[in-house]
Amino acid sequence: MNWRAAIKGFQAYLKLEKSLSPNSIEAYSRDIEKLYQYSETQTIKINPESITLADLRLFINWVNELGMIPSSQARILSGIKAFYKYMLMEDIIKDDPSELLESPKIQRKLPDTLSYEDINKMISAIDLSRPDGARxxxxxxxxxxxxxxVSELTELKLSNLYLDIEFIKVTGKGSKERLVPIGGAAIKALKIWxxxxxxxxxxxxxxxxxxxxxxxxxxxxxxxIFMVIKQLAETIGLKxxxxxxxxxxxxxxHLVEGGAxxxxxQEMLGHESITTTEIYTHLDREFLKGTIIQFHPRN
Incomplete structure (x- = not known):
């Protein structure tokens, strides 16, 4: 089997069997495209069904040399494992070469956040006299x-707004739907728009x-949406x-800091695993530590 046919079959499997969103399918496809690109650099061309564990380890080294950070390498590895799981299910291969492939060690990086004051400044910086201001x-x-x-926002539908009971329905990763509470400020802005x-x-x-x-x-x-936010950040001088x-x-x-x-x-964010949400407990600990240092009389 050639790479193009294998990737096309994998995409169909992700769409029909796994019910993944177009964005997720595209991300998985990019991972396998990288493996295909690597195979093309080899003196002896490698077909998808003939790849060995040794080949995959060399591929991970190749990706590392390109300067990819460990989290990106881990994501690619996840895509490769899903690809060979599909190949195994379809009886294209008899053994999964990715089964013993180890993920690179990742240090969990705390995400950047904005203070409530910064968010207020950005919202206040919007020119409401412009046609796109209310939006x-x-x-x-x-x-x-x-x-x-951002994908949940761009795909938000009028028929999924239940503003009278202060909820909206969004479609998240893997086309999974969830109900999310919506507060007064957001409801007011939505109604004006x-x-x-x-x-x-x-x-x-x-x-x-x-x-x-x-x-x-x-x-x-x-x-x-990225451009709107970038321009507003520049307007208020956010570094x-x-x-x-x-x-x-x-x-x-801000929810975790407030004691949520x-x-x-986890439910509101649509995280499948609580471990993904737990990163915010680390942020909360930093907040608590800073509070103690600032306000405790012995500090």
Missing amino acids: NKAILEVLYGCGLR IEQVRVHTAIKKGEEDMVFLNRRGTRLSRIY KTISPHTFRHSFAT DLRAV
């Missing part, structure tokens, strides 16, 4: 108020149910490098 304010309020991933501004937008066919639209009446791209995900981290951090139950935060 951009609603975007930031929902990102921070609900802790959404939807009822006073969005109603005057000429909407393209097929986009009628999307909450956030551009001036052409189509849904916003992930890149556009941190931030992204839409920074608002998600800030949402979780970790299981509740």
Whole structure:
């Protein structure tokens, strides 16, 4: 079997059998593309079904030499393991060469967060006299108020807003749906955008149910959300490098600092495992340590 056919079959498996989102399928495909690129650099070309554990170890060394950080290497390794699991299930191979492949050791990096004051400054910096001002304010309020991933925000639908009972329904990783509480500030910003501004937008066919639209009446791209946030950060003179995900981290951090139950935060973020959410307990410990140093009379 050649690489193109193998990758195409793997993509079909991820879509039909695993029900993964297009973004996840694309990420897995990129991982296998890297393995294919590596095979093309070899004097003797390697087919996907003839790869050995030794080949995969050499590939990981090759990736390491390209300067990829351990977390990126671990993600690629995860993609490769999923690929060979598929190959095994389809009887294309008899033994899984990735079974004994070890992941690189990863130091868990605490994510960057914004203070509540910085978030307020960014929201206050939005020019509400512009046609996109009300929309951009609603975007930031929902990102921070609900802790959404950027893809969850861009795919948010009007039919999934239950503002009267203060909930929204979002579609997360693996097309899994969850209900997320939404607070007063985000509801107010959403209503202004939807009822006073969005109603005057000429909407393209097929986009009628999307909450956030551009001036052409189509849904916003992930890149556009990044640009909005970057420009606002520059406007207030923020030196941190931030992204839409920074608002998600800030949402979780501020909840944990305020004493929220970790299981509740896990549910709101849509984390499959509590261990993913536990990173915010480390942030909380730093917050507590700083509080003691600042306010304890013996310090």
